[in-house]
Amino acid sequence: MIVTQVHQRDVVDVLLAQHEEIKALFSRVAAAQGDRKREQFYDLVRLLAVHESAEEQLVHPAARKAIGEGNERIVDERLHEEAEAKRTLSDLYDLGVDHPEFNDRLTLLAENVVAHATNEEREEFPLLRSHVGPERLQRMASVFEAAEQAAPTRPHPSAGESATANIVFGPPLALFDKVRDALRKS
Template sequence: MDTKEDRNVVDLLLEQHNQIKSLFGQLTQAQGDQKRDLFQDLVRLLAVHESAEEIVVHPTARKEIENGETIVDTRLKEEGEAKRALAELHDMGIDHPEFDAKLAALGRDVIDHATHEEQEEFTQLRAKLPEDRLRRMAKALRTAEATAPTRPHPGAGESKMANLLAGPPIAVFDRVADALRGWRESD
């Protein structure tokens, strides 16, 4: 049976894209505490996912796939826009009158972004790189995710170097804030 540790980077990212799409769908139906919890899950997943992609996947795609520079630069621009929109939504809160409309717009943009990644980056990575390299990239991705920030920080940048330098200290701050928020909500 295929375990998470056996999967390659493309399979892991496709699974995360499906989780992200599912969370957007669930958020359209949710209310109150469930909506807040689902949005927090979405914020965390998107922040971790994008940071890890910027460290592991995009640098490889830039070098290894056809038109890699152009494709990756376009994806990084989209990711920067999504980080800013997600940060705005995070600051505004689920009860803000514009939250649902802005969340729907972000959902469309993120799903469009994921579709482009899947069609332009992931298919070429799968076709051009040997399976053992894709599996090693999956391990690197999981490591990057473990030290990634849990909320968007648009000012930190969208590059491998920016994520490597700023990501771990910001992630420590985010994880402490997450723990305190969880403690306050349960107490």
């Protein structure tokens, strides 16, 4: 009897898939016009906000623990990049897709977000896979997806990037964001 091992999706798989989706959304927003551009941008904002919030609650703390002392800079640099992206995304959201500077600022944000994702993929994700067991990484995928359900759908740069800040401020901000989302759609 031949036994084949089926690879169950783990948190790194989820993150990699979302990175690809984020890259595709940047392209779709850049190519769209009018209401379609606005809708695509709102989709991008939502995905980036929930992705980063869940990463800050779960992935970065696990990576920090896994890599040990002396390598904290890897996580610290990712958190700094995320803080910058949140501020830029929030400013871009306030600016609106019809603003003459929107496309240039979107291009710069896309470059920074792709560089951030590349840094995670090269530095942080391999450390997770080498220091965290596969069963835990698979459980983390479920927890990550649950954290996304409770995450804000807009960037809130002033809330902070720590796991604690996301746990404390995330649910009330998420509720506020979801009410705004519902009003926008009505």
